[in-house]
Amino acid sequence: MLEFVNVSKSFWTGKQRKIILDQASFRVEIGHSVGILAQNGTGKTTIINMMAGLEKPDEGRIIRTSRISFPLGFMGGVVSKHTGTENARYIARLYGLDPDYVEAFCRYLTGIDEYFDMAVGTYSAGMRARFSFALMLALEFDIYLIDEGMPGTTDVEFNRKAGSILQDRLQSSTVIIVSHQANILEKYCRSAAVLRHGKLVMFDTLEEAKQLYDYETQS
Numbered sequence: 140m141l142e143f144v145n146v147s148k149s150f151w152t153g154k155q156r157k158i159i160l161d162q163a164s165f166r167v168e169i170g171h172s173v174g175i176l177a178q179n180g181t182g183k184t185t186i187i188n189m190m191a192g193l194e195k196p197d198e199g200r201i202i203r204t205s206r207i208s209f210p211l212g213f214m215g216g217v218v219s220k221h222t223g224t225e226n227a228r229y230i231a232r233l234y235g236l237d238p239d240y241v242e243a244f245c246r247y248l249t250g251i252d253e254y255f256d257m258a259v260g261t262y263s264a265g266m267r268a269r270f271s272f273a274l275m276l277a278l279e280f281d282i283y284l285i286d287e288g289m290p291g292t293t294d295v296e297f298n299r300k301a302g303s304i305l306q307d308r309l310q311s312s313t314v315i316i317v318s319h320q321a322n323i324l325e326k327y328c329r330s331a332a333v334l335r336h337g338k339l340v341m342f343d344t345l346e347e348a349k350q351l352y353d354y355e356t357q358s
Contacts, residue, residue, distance in 0.1 A: 141190060141207060141282055141315075142166040146199035147337075148185060159185050161337030162199070167315060169205055169281055174324030174345060175317040176352040177334035183317040184210070186334070187286045190315065205281035205313075211272055219260030223251070223270055226259055227277070234278050241277045248273040248300055269297055276304050283308070285316045287323065321349045 143166075148159040159182030167173050177183045187210045188194040189201060209215065216233065217226045224242055231241035246255050249269045254262065262270065275283065283305070305314070305327075314327050324331055324345055331348035332339045335355055342348040 140166065140168055140202070140204045142202040143189075143196075143339075144200040144202065146189070146196045146201060148182070148189065148194075148196050157182075158337040160196070160339070163337065163339045164199075165332065165339050165341055167282065167313065169313050170311075171330070172309060172314045172316075172328045174321075174328035174331040174348070175315070175334060175339065176321060176324070176331055176348055177317060177319060178356060179319050181334055183319070183334075184286055187284050187315075187317050190284055206279075207282045208275050208278065208280040208284050211275060211283075211285045214259075214267065214271055217259055217271070217274075220258050222257055223249070223255040223259055223262075226270075227274065230274055230278070236278065241274075244277040245270065245273040248276065248297070248304070250294070250297055250300075265294070269294070269301075272301055276301070276308065279308070279312075281312050283312065283314045285314060287318050287320075321345070321352060 144164055145162045146160050146164070147162055150157045150159070175186065185194060189196055191207060191209050192203070216230055223245065227242045227245045228238035231238040249255065249266070251266050251269065254266060259267065259270065309327065316324050316327060318324060328345055330343055331345045332341045333348050333352045333355065340351065
């Protein structure tokens with residue numbers, strides 16, 4: 140379970156205070172995947188980072204009683220000068236997992252062949268996205284955090300394998316996806332929330348959330 144209790148977060152932009160969340164409260168239970176619709180520039184990544192514990196709220200409490208992933212695309216803990224092999228085995232040991240398994244899983248899923256034995260700093264953006272996503276799936280969390288959908292890669296085979304594994308994981312775990320596009324949420328979420336004016340408005344169905352979101356973005 141992940142719960143926000145009266146959480147507030149804002150930033151000073153140099154000219155004014157930008158409010159991300161204002162006394163927001165919501166709960167995500169295991170087995171109930173949720174999408175959050177939010178326009179670009181409203182603080183989507185900040186919310187995901189707070190869920191993961193990478194950023195702290197200004198006020199309120201965030202309660203975590205489940206294993207929550209790092210956000211998709213987050214490369215914290217990955218050392219650029221080390222190879223994919225070295226990073227996968229290091230992360231495995233951090234989480235108390237079998238390094239051989241994590242390395243083999245990431246090799247299979249990324250499909251980057253000899254590049255896996257090269258420094259991560261030499262990877263293209265797409266390869267880094269695939270490596271990050273493979274690590275996240277290898278660690279088997281209760282709640283997966285995804286900012287703007289699947290990795291930005293055009294590799295058809297990777298997308299097929301990663302999508303299949305994620306769908307299988309969702310049989311026993313949960314995904315929270317934050318995006319500005321409703322179609323990204325449709326594959327994984329039945330319910331959703333809309334971020335507006337620092338509040339998260341929760342809806343039982345994605346369709347209801349889309350109606351408010353479309354009205355907000357078009358008005």
